[in-house]
Amino acid sequence: MKKQVNPKELDVLLRAAEVACAENGARLTQRRRQVLSELMQSSSPLSAYEVLDLCNRSTTSTMPAMSVYRILDFLEQQQLVHRLSSSSKYVSCAHIACDHKHFQKTHFLLCDGCSSVEEVDATEEASEALEKMAKTVGFKLTTQQFELSGICTTCQDSAGEGL
Amino acid sequence: MKKQVNPKELDVLLRAAEVACAENGARLTQRRRQVLSELMQSSSPLSAYEVLDLCNRSTTSTMPAMSVYRILDFLEQQQLVHRLSSSSKYVSCAHIACDHKHFQKTHFLLCDGCSSVEEVDATEEASEALEKMAKTVGFKLTTQQFELSGICTTCQDSAGEGL
DNA sequence: CGTAATATGATATATTGTATCCTTAACGCT
DNA sequence: AGCGTTAAGGATACAATATATCATATTACG
Numbered sequence: 001m002k003k004q005v006n007p008k009e010l011d012v013l014l015r016a017a018e019v020a021c022a023e024n025g026a027r028l029t030q031r032r033r034q035v036l037s038e039l040m041q042s043s044s045p046l047s048a049y050e051v052l053d054l055c056n057r058s059t060t061s062t063m064p065a066m067s068v069y070r071i072l073d074f075l076e077q078q079q080l081v082h083r084l085s086s087s088s089k090y091v092s093c094a095h096i097a098c099d100h101k102h103f104q105k106t107h108f109l110l111c112d113g114c115s116s117v118e119e120v121d122a123t124e125e126a127s128e129a130l131e132k133m134a135k136t137v138g139f140k141l142t143t144q145q146f147e148l149s150g151i152c153t154t155c156q157d158s159a160g161e162g163l
Numbered sequence: 164m165k166k167q168v169n170p171k172e173l174d175v176l177l178r179a180a181e182v183a184c185a186e187n188g189a190r191l192t193q194r195r196r197q198v199l200s201e202l203m204q205s206s207s208p209l210s211a212y213e214v215l216d217l218c219n220r221s222t223t224s225t226m227p228a229m230s231v232y233r234i235l236d237f238l239e240q241q242q243l244v245h246r247l248s249s250s251s252k253y254v255s256c257a258h259i260a261c262d263h264k265h266f267q268k269t270h271f272l273l274c275d276g277c278s279s280v281e282e283v284d285a286t287e288e289a290s291e292a293l294e295k296m297a298k299t300v301g302f303k304l305t306t307q308q309f310e311l312s313g314i315c316t317t318c319q320d321s322a323g324e325g326l
Numbered sequence: 327c328g329t330a331a332t333a334t335g336a337t338a339t340a341t342t343g344t345a346t347c348c349t350t351a352a353c354g355c356t
Numbered sequence: 357a358g359c360g361t362t363a364a365g366g367a368t369a370c371a372a373t374a375t376a377t378c379a380t381a382t383t384a385c386g
Contacts, residue, residue, distance in 0.1 A: 027332085027333085027383085029332095029333070029334090029382090029383095031333080031334070032333095047372080047373075048372095048373070048374080049372070049373075062335095063334085063335085064334085064335060064336060064337085065373090065374085066334085066335080066336080066337090066374090066375080066376090067333090067334060067335070069373090069374065069375075070333080070334080071333095071334095074333095085248050085249040085310075086248040088342095088372085088373065088374090107296070109297055109300065109302045109304075111302075112305055118300050118302060120296060120297075120299070120300055122296070123292060123295070123296045125292040125295070125296075126289065126292035126293050126295075126296050129286060129288040129289035129291075129292045129293075130289050130292075130311065132286070132288070132289075133270070133283060133285065133286045133288075133289050134272055134283075134311060134313055136283070137272065137281050137283055137316075138315060138316030138319070139272045139274075139281060139311075139313040139314065139315055139316070140313050140314045140319060141272075141311055141312070141313040142275055142312050142313050142314060143311070143312045143313075144311060146309035146310065146311065147248075147309065148293065148297060148302075148304055148306075148307060148309065149304070149305050149306045150297055150302040150303050150304040150305050150306075151302065151303045151305060152301065152302055153300075153301030153302070156301070156303060190352085190363085190364085192351090192352095192363095192364070192365085194364080194365070195364095210341080210342075211341095211342070211343080212341070212342075225366095226365085226366085227365085227366060227367060227368085228342090228343085229343090229344080229345090229365085229366080229367080229368090230364090230365060230366070232342090232343065232344080233364080233365080234364095234365090237364095251341085251342065251343090251373095327386105328385100328386090329384100329385090329386090330383100330384085330385090330386100331382105331383085331384075331385100332381100332382080332383070332384085333380100333381080333382070333383085334379100334380080334381070334382085335378105335379080335380070335381085336377100336378090336379075336380090337376105337377090337378090337379100338375100338376085338377085338378105339374100339375080339376080339377100340373100340374075340375070340376085341372100341373075341374070341375090342371100342372075342373065342374090343370100343371080343372070343373090344369100344370080344371070344372090345368100345369085345370080345371090346367100346368085346369085346370105347366105347367090347368090347369105348365105348366080348367080348368105349364100349365085349366070349367095350363105350364080350365075350366090351362105351363080351364070351365085352361105352362085352363075352364085353360105353361080353362075353363090354359105354360090354361080354362100355358100355359090355360090355361100356357105356358090356359090
């Protein structure tokens with residue numbers, strides 16, 4: 001399970017996100033911050049409309065769905081959130097506050113049990129094996145980012161117990 | 164580019180599909196055959212509604228969208244078609260007429276250029292590398308099937324020419 | 327300040343996918 | 357063949373996801 005972030009951690013993350021945007025000549029506006037914040041606080045991926053509901057619950061003004069999609073697109077471009085195509089949901093990037101770089105080789109491990117998502121880097125080994133695989137049919141890979149289903153440690157452990 | 168199937172090849176494929184269903188105690192009904200047939204004849208993935216339109220264009224009676232989804236689900240269970248989650252589209256399986264077995268380790272190479280799809284088996288090497296990668300964060304993979312973007316041979320070749 | 331670029335609001339609509347209830351077709355059995 | 361059971365498909369409604377477009381507001385910056 002993805003751990004909950006406390007207010008202090010959240011603040012650190014949001015500041016880091018702001019810096020990251022600034023470095024790209026972009027701005028982390030109030031709305032964008034709000035959307036990102038909701039995703040950061042969620043222990044599992046959220047749909048665009050779930051994000052919308054959370055945003056509109058926590059403020060007086062109401063945001064249209066269109067804005068959420070626009071903002072999610074923006075945040076995705078900034079590598080601050082990732083879209084999971086297998087579920088049409090969004091997660092905040094796990095590497096916002098560290099100096100981690102994305103090389104288009106990030107993978108997502110989706111837990112069948114608790115819906116949590118683990119973001120991992122491709123190993124050189126895996127990456128090369130996939131490129132080689134593609135090469136056998138003449139394909140030249142442009143991106144490597146995919147979603148693998150499985151069972152996380154927590155759910156593996158709890159499977160034996162209780163029920 | 165996926166090659167076009169001629170009527171004779173199509174017939175062979177459909178017969179093989181019929182046999183495959185029978186082996187599972189399932190039936191390839193007229194409607195299911197129709198849906199599968201449309202997918203087999205398409206050189207690129209089709210959305211459910213594209214399939215629907217093709218079906219309703221080629222017959223007098225009209226099928227509701229619900230039926231297409233039901234049938235696509237059925238065909239997917241029978242491993243006769245695959246759903247590409249990155250585009251919400253469907254392709255017919257490349258291994259209907261051969262004795263190929265699916266081990267939940269089929270991958271799809273999606274060409275950015277021509278939208279064609281190549282279905283390939285995971286190599287042992289890639290599969291193991293991915294399992295190992297997952298294991299480093301305690302994940303146990305349940306399925307391995309994903310979609311990789313790239314450029315196919317044809318599009319690579321034509322990129323240098325012409326324009 | 328004025329203006330261009332960026333961001334957001336508002337509204338409409340397209341696309342993808344499900345729920346539900348009912349009718350029809352196939353199958354298994356005496 | 358007749359009958360009950362199950363599987364398949366039709367009809368309708370609607371939910372969820374996503375985009376197009378035009379108007380307004382905010383920001384950057386000369």
